[in-house]
Amino acid sequence: MAPTQFPRHLKPIEPQGQELLQQERANASFDIKHLTEKIYGKPYLDTKKRILSVLANDPILSDKSHRYYTGRNIRFKKAMAAAKRMAELIKEHQWTPEDVNIADLLFDEAGPFRLHRSMFIPTIEGQATEEQKRLFLEPAQRYEIIGCYAQTELGHGSNVRGLETTATYDNNSQSFIFHSPTLTASKWWIGGLGKTATHAVVMARLITNGKDHGPHPFIVQLRDLVSHEPLPGITVGDIGPKFGFGTVDNGFLMFDQYRVPHVALLARFSQVDKATGEYIKPPNDKLSYGTMVFVRANIVMESRYVLARAATVAVRYSAIRSQGSDAANPKKIAGTDGVTKVVETPVLDYMMQQYRLFPILAQAYACHFTGEAMHRMYYENQERMANGDFSYLADLHASSSGLKSLTTTMAVAAIEECRRACGGHGYLLSSGLGQFYQDYLPKATWEGDNYLLTQQTTRYLLKTFRSVRAGKKYDRNFSSQYMVDYLAQPKAQCPVKEASDFTNPETILTIFKYRVAFMVEQAVHGLDVEKRTWNDMLVEIYRISRAHCQLIMVSNFFQGVFSADNQNKVMGVALGDVALLYALSTLEQEVADVLTSGYVTPAQALLLKQQVIATLKKVRPNAVGLVDAFDFPDYLMNSALGESQGKVYERLTEMAEREPLNHTSVVDGYEDYYRPLIHSGKQNWELDSNGVAHLRGYLDKAGLPAKL
């Protein structure tokens, strides 16, 4: 009944993964470390190193060994322990919010204090009065109260105006009465609310003197600080098992005529007069749109990590995993006997694999350059707004909505595509891609549903187009400029004559610009001339946002790598191929749009396909180097397939040994469920000389099945 172990003396078949990865790294045309520094900058890398060393040496946070093996009960308890430990380390090392972000990234597991840090504290900082800050902020920063952010309800998600929870001001008692009138009014999905939070920011319809002022934020205490029991009038709990995120106690919350003091209404902007209940309106708030741009820039930057991490696993594994043989280009190695022999071909040499994986790698770099551009534009816009210039804001806000949608949709698809590209073994949790997918997935729904968001983007583009065409006033920016160009050149034609013309960045950018402008023109025609409803146009509206954001990403990528100071360097060349791959693979995928517009001809579309294949081949020798440059430590990846040294099969077998079912050679439950069936055939057994039972007739005169 000893635990199961693989034979320790056996190695995988030749060639070894380690050697294959070394060859790949040697083949890269650029200095991988140099590219890593270009992506992150030296200070970030130093900080990451410092924090990684703290985590990797911490008795609690270094241990991820249970993650793939246990149920939610154990995982949640360990997440509580980790949350406490992380809070201690933050204090001990005086980590800044940026440091904490890096620590969270490396630890790679959302925990019960997640929303406390990312929403509860920032909401107090942003929306509380000075008095309220004194009351709540410092205890929150010391984790003496733990908060969450309770907005969505069981029946109400993206449409905030539909929220049902009410907070009715009672002038007599000078307090708010919170109430949930229906089942669908229950707060729902709130991270950290279920079992953890003592307090919540609650969005509720503020009612004063009989008038409904719509949703407003309150700080509400939920649990007794002594006992952690929910207070009377509060029903609170966990919403139950989810596809991922088992380590967060997403919760529900219902109020039954629950009284809360006047100080609870976060009153920096809207206020209620304590004595009269008179409502004081907030000033108009354009500034908060600026903040949303910053949040979305961070989401784009996170998409970059997600894409790159998924690609790291799949590209490294594909450089090692070998199968079949490419007849035109067989893989050969020198055997230990000095004789060269043909071995199976690494699947990364198959064109289909390159076609599936390299565009994902390119998307990661594309997100990097666009995330950087968004950060730059955010600061520029903040400066302008401080000077009363709001001319950047609308465009920036509209584009950032669409970019959040586009990049998170890409990232979600990429994890799953990479997982499948790992073949059967991608389905093992030890691939490192399964739980990663499950945990990242909600990003496509929260912070704005990826479909709904695009309506904001397209609404802005349609408005701009109408203004430009009518010669009315419009903001001069990237978006309006391509519309001006489009309207100036009706019936333009793509100038491509041969496949290699698709390496000209200007040519490519012009195609992407023409595409969006044409689609916008069509949609304006549909709405304004054909009088189709907004609802009937939703599919096109989604596509327009997508097209606009793809254009932005191509533009930022090209600017990042084809500018004068990059163009002639070796690394610039390598990244140039990646930029072209991003643009061309995106264009191929969306080629129906440009064919439909008539700007690109069928013959040109065929040339495009050829150029995509040619670009994949150029990227091939740099593939492992390009993923390595993202510098994900094995501690983060927790992946047998993507392990940095290429010991794929060794890790897979190690991780199988850790499976709890392997702790005994005969499984718990055997006596009850298998033995009765198997032993009912006892009369047909015969025993060998070792007392082992076989079916009668299986043994023959030669003796036994047995170890020689």
Place this chain on the structure above:
Amino acid sequence: MAPTQFPRHLKPIEPQGQELLQQERANASFDIKHLTEKIYGKPYLDTKKRILSVLANDPILSDKSHRYYTGRNIRFKKAMAAAKRMAELIKEHQWTPEDVNIADLLFDEAGPFRLHRSMFIPTIEGQATEEQKRLFLEPAQRYEIIGCYAQTELGHGSNVRGLETTATYDNNSQSFIFHSPTLTASKWWIGGLGKTATHAVVMARLITNGKDHGPHPFIVQLRDLVSHEPLPGITVGDIGPKFGFGTVDNGFLMFDQYRVPHVALLARFSQVDKATGEYIKPPNDKLSYGTMVFVRANIVMESRYVLARAATVAVRYSAIRSQGSDAANPKKIAGTDGVTKVVETPVLDYMMQQYRLFPILAQAYACHFTGEAMHRMYYENQERMANGDFSYLADLHASSSGLKSLTTTMAVAAIEECRRACGGHGYLLSSGLGQFYQDYLPKATWEGDNYLLTQQTTRYLLKTFRSVRAGKKYDRNFSSQYMVDYLAQPKAQCPVKEASDFTNPETILTIFKYRVAFMVEQAVHGLDVEKRTWNDMLVEIYRISRAHCQLIMVSNFFQGVFSADNQNKVMGVALGDVALLYALSTLEQEVADVLTSGYVTPAQALLLKQQVIATLKKVRPNAVGLVDAFDFPDYLMNSALGESQGKVYERLTEMAEREPLNHTSVVDGYEDYYRPLIHSGKQNWELDSNGVAHLRGYLDKAGLPAKL
């Protein structure tokens, strides 16, 4: 510390889900029960009813309440219990293999005996001699031995010729010596092998008298029948946690010079002379390709279920879930006070939702008609082959490879698309879509990787095209016919003039045919004239198979619904719209191909988009009826969102109450991990008159936050 409960007196906000579903059902233009009978036939429905009643009343198999809530340890043990119980019911009710399939479908959880039934027993039936059948078959049918099918290895999947495990015949002892020479030679992924199987069919390289004859099947005993302990020379265990399928013990298996008697080689086709070790070759075996067609037809039929089940959840939920308001078409209900009021719009009324969901519904029906056609053709082909006519076989086999790839790829995508279309709540396991996705996913990889398989399809099409064009001999069938037509009409043009022309089935079919033929011609040109390698063409090869199989599906669907006896009936009209939707939404998605071929013009592509939207609107009133017709019982679906009576929010809250974290109001771990942090702020507390602690300053003179 009582378990958490929602208030029992509260209902969801108006209108209630039940009423909404009733309205939807009343709106259907056809008799739902009638369509159900048309899909399944009366006998199948009777059998299903009979078996459902057995399962739903069984003390063990009726209970699915643990599925979303527990870790693998508990789930596997319960799966063992269920496996035993299912084996008992099969004996007790003398269920046929078809009955067992229905029971498996309804129970909806793969278990440890799965491969025993689906692979171990059929392999014995197909490949054993009469002597071997006597020895193994009956004990297997009585579950006195439990088997699995051990082919793939840690380092070797689809390429069977790469297997490393050897079975070397030892003439002296008249036995085979099984051996795993490397770590990558370990059998891996084998369902039921880890902790359950006593025996395995093992594929190993047969070596006799120093000669390697390649992989052959053996029956090998792995465990002592008395103790269930692995036999000496065998290392066996579970491969560890997976993305889904936690209820199956996929296993690994290594041999260390393990001796097995002569009778182990399944010898119906290949044999080894017991005395001399002489190898006797198998006869040429074209017949087994026929069986593969049957297996794949069943996979297509299963894809139908998967698509329909995912659509059932998402369509029903979308008819209930309401959000925002469509300004052009606001949803109104009569309030209890008799006054009509505007309520939020069910998301199914939004065009984007229809665009995401209805094509999936259409794909389900498309798979139904193609699965039926494949079954018909299988029988027709078996008859022909029995008469020595092999002219159908190549086409049928090639198409069935591509259809397996296409339909499982569609089905996998559909579950996830439906899950996301359910918004946030799709992420709850109680949606019924999360585990469903995880468990179905491997279908895209096993029984032929979905990319690899398409090479078979396209290879056949290219060969046929070359023969047709060169005027050589070719099989007359559907595939060769559309190539003949294509070559007869160079430069043909799609005749569509207005959007409604896209309702003509012949017009649509001709577009699909032209598309494949053009792509095949291009590929043949690339390979034969431009001398591009097969590897360089893999992307096009994949696309050609896909295009060919989409054509087959459109053709079968049209034949099924536009034939004379359906055309004029109400139900035929409803299904006709669905058939058009399948064809047009597929065409829109792939429109780049037909634009590139020049057969369809940009203006026609714009008309196609319009017609897709028009067709979605036609399907809208029938949507709930069309999913209902698939008749999935709630027992099967185990879904709060897709529940047949529309009590979405009631079920969601019930299922949340069952979450183990809600069994106590203060979470286990609180003392260790939260209390120390929270209580460190004790000096800032003040107690209210009930002894509840708050932050000092939160309470004001008005008194307490407390229940009124």
